[in-house]
Amino acid sequence: MKRFFRVLLALCLTAPVLGFAQTTEEAEAGDVSEVDKDRLGPLRERVRPVSGHVFLKKGRFEFSPSATLSLRDAFYSKYIFGGTLTYHPMETLGVSLRVGYAINTVAGAAQKCTFGDGGEGSTRGCVPPTLDELDGNAPGQIKLLGGADVQWAPIYGKVSLLAETFVHFDLYGIAGASVVQYRGPGDSLGAEAQNYLTPGANLGVGARFFLNRWITLRTELRDLIYVEKGTEVSGNYLRNQLLFELGVSFFFGSES
Incomplete structure (x- = not known):
């Protein structure tokens, strides 16, 4: 018990x-x-979670044909056609070479004004100049562009389309050296216009939108900085030319 x-x-x-x-x-x-x-x-x-990089660039080459338009140009509207070849040693780092050929047209803001002698019946008016009249006399007449750039892409993300489809992208910065061929005044007063070569630099930002693992849509906004030769009266010009670029990139090599 x-x-x-x-x-x-x-x-x-x-x-x-x-x-x-x-x-x-x-x-x-x-x-x-x-x-x-x-x-x-x-x-x-x-809502499915998406993590990591769907698109990888490390160890791959990127070839990108492109078209570029000059912005806020006082005398010439430039259309630049060319391409860029970039190698990506790291996922966030790229080294590129670029080349472009420019077609110049007279900008809509350019005007040529004439004045009378101030007496009775004097006239005054402004008309758009012709390309021949501007040839070598106005700054910004770029012919060829070349350069080497470094790209840094620290931002990778995605945007949602129609609530279920995601588009991946990256944002990058650009800094590099350029070589500019432009057309300027002759060496002496009254001499014919001629082509010159000058060094320059460019800074900018860009974005890639990945369509698949091999093709992206690329856009850039760059500031091209260089010095142009002027006349004895005007002196040299420090040029800041804004360029908007749109291209399609093709990636080669296996993703590492």
Whole structure:
């Protein structure tokens, strides 16, 4: 009888301890039914998580034909056709060579004004100049462009289209040296215009939108800085030419 009471007392003492341990385990694990509900619910299938880089550039070459338009040009609107070859030694770093040929047209803001002698019947008017009249006399007449750039792409992200389709992109900065061939005035007064070569630099930003693992849509905004030769009266010009570029990139080599 005494043995029975001892066993009963032991069970009474251990029951609270077991109940507390079970409660602690349930608190740490959470409500299992709620976890299953979230795992099997419709939101998990509707919004799928996307992690990491879907598009990899490290160890690959990028060839990008492009078309470029000059912005806010006082005398010439330039259309530059060329291409860029870039090698990406790292995922966020690229080294590129670029070349371009420019077609110049007279800008809409350019005007040639004539004035009378101030007497009776004098006239005054402004008309757009011709390309021959501007040839070598106005700054900004670029013929050829070349250069080497360094690209740094620290930002990689994605945007949602139609709530279920994602477009991946990266944003990058550009800095590099350029060689500019432009047309300027002759060496002496009244001499014919001629072509000159001058060094320059360019700074800018760009973005790639990845269409698949081999093709991207690329856009850039760059500031081309260089010095042009002027006349004896005007002196040399420090040029800041804004350029907007749009291109399609083709990647070669396996993703590493």
